[in-house]
């Protein structure tokens with residue numbers, strides 16, 4: 001079958017479809033309603049995509065810039081799903097991807113006015129959470145009751161994890177920091193939409209306020225997670241177990257991710273000081289206290305304590321978290337000591353993920369480069385950003401599928417790898433305007449919206465062949481047929497690490513095909529806040545930058 005981004009493209013975008021090798025080289029883009037030929041051209045040479053075992057050809061129809069609804073056809077293949085060409089083509093996607101965070105709010109009832117068919121009662125108020133034995137201290141012995149309300153559920157489960165909250169919340173803040181006008185207009189119809197803050201900041205605040213409660217005020221350290229001892233059943237939040245929830249062990253990664261996120265938030269919220277008096281300063285103080293704790297406790301790895309079996313987000317290397325926290329503290333506090341503490345010459349740039357956040361440091365430094373103090377090495381910042389983008393663009397250029405995704409990228413949550421690759425490419429495009437970087441970033445969004453080996457559009461509610469059965473407790477337990485919209489499914493996962501639990505068979509052992517649209521497949525079809533965040537970023541960025 002012909003694979004194409006099922007949502008579509010801005011008029012000036014790079015536009016590519018993937019054709020099976022059996023199709024004719026002659027390709028037509030036709031008007032979806034009238035069938036009139038809008039573009040005619042030839043596909044490129046056939047090549048094998050090792051990741052899916054397919055032999056395919058690429059058709060580049062970028063020359064088609066006239067707005068409309070289209071399909072692609074070629075003899076020997078089924079006509080493609082429909083897609084649009086128009087300005088602002090990602091606005092609805094972006095709105096829904098942001099709204100997904102509202103749908104995953106802990107401790108809040110979702111009313112019909114904002115949630116429609118997905119209205120539900122509140123769950124997990126978390127106003128009486130216990131300090132777990134693993135987190136006990138003199139000031140807060142085991143069993144101490146603390147309040148830790150709000151925040152987003154991490155994913156398809158109902159726990160709240162600081163490590164994953166850090167990268168997710170930061171990515172939303174960065175989206176706003178980079179594209180403030182776009183998000184000043186973007187309305188996600190949340191209860192706070194009527195106030196004077198942009199919705200994306202109101203949404204981020206819901207989680208930031210929770211994160212603040214996860215810091216021990218006595219020493220600045222941050223608990224790894226707020227969790228049940230075991231995962232809740234497949235029930236709605238209000239029906240979840242009434243067993244106690246716990247904050248567990250403090251750790252270096254959680255504390256530094258907290259420091260970085262709070263430092264960034266203090267800066268992004270500064271202009272809104274009047275709406276939240278004292279909050280930006282409080283966040284910066286919290287960030288500095290966390291930093292000090294991590295300096296004194298530089299290698300506290302987190303492993304699930306005995307009896308706790310929920311998500312671990314265990315990470316035993318901390319250079320990247322130190323670098324990211326130092327960079328954010330440097331930018332937000334203006335203190336040169338933090339730049340030195342980052343040891344930037346030894347920090348490479350990589351595609352961000354929850355366990356590797358060094359790329360986020362470079363994103364922030366690059367965005368703020370013009371206002372950094374003299375200690376910052378401007379050419380190093382540019383070289384790191386461009387170096388990573390050049391490497392990704394080289395893979396994209398060499399790929400039979402026209403994507404940067406390759407074998408080792410098909411991890412648990414691979415769709416977010418594709419989008420985080422795009423996010424890094426976009427940083428380079430913003431820096432130096434090299435067109436290839438914009439086009440390679442576009443390919444990452446195309447990939448999750450249908451130009452992939454499964455043929456699915458991986459965002460619930462979007463695309464002609466969309467994911468229908470994500471591993472997401474509310475989507476599974478509510479009585480609504482369609483899943484909660486705006487969520488990105490995890491995507492193909494070569495490790496297939498849910499095989500023992502999920503009865504549905506994987507269709508293939510190949511990485512790019514290791515995906516099942518079945519709600520039992522938590523390793524390929526769960527949703528998660530850290531996967532949706534680059535979707536928010538990239539859809540906004542392409543709507544803004546791709547319009548030129």
Ligand code: G3I
Pocket residue numbers: 154155156157310311312313355411412413495497522526527528
């Ligand atoms: O670090 C090792 C590496 O050394 C090894 O070579 C490789 C090969 O398997 O595995 C690497 O570890 C992987 C780890 O992620 C770090 O990337 C694990 O296999 C893999 O199982 C693990 O997956 C994580 C998964 O939880 C299981 O812990 C995902 O990244 C993470 O996104 C996912 O997050 C879950 C939360 O725990 C709970 N809430 C839902 C959320 C989404 O599914």
Ligand code: 9MR
Pocket residue numbers: 155156157231310311501522526
């Ligand atoms: O539902 C859980 C999901 O959110 C996690 O990401 C996943 C991996 O930690 O685990 C899921 O829970 C499963 C558990 O690990 C094993 N028994 C089946 C559970 C799913 O229903």
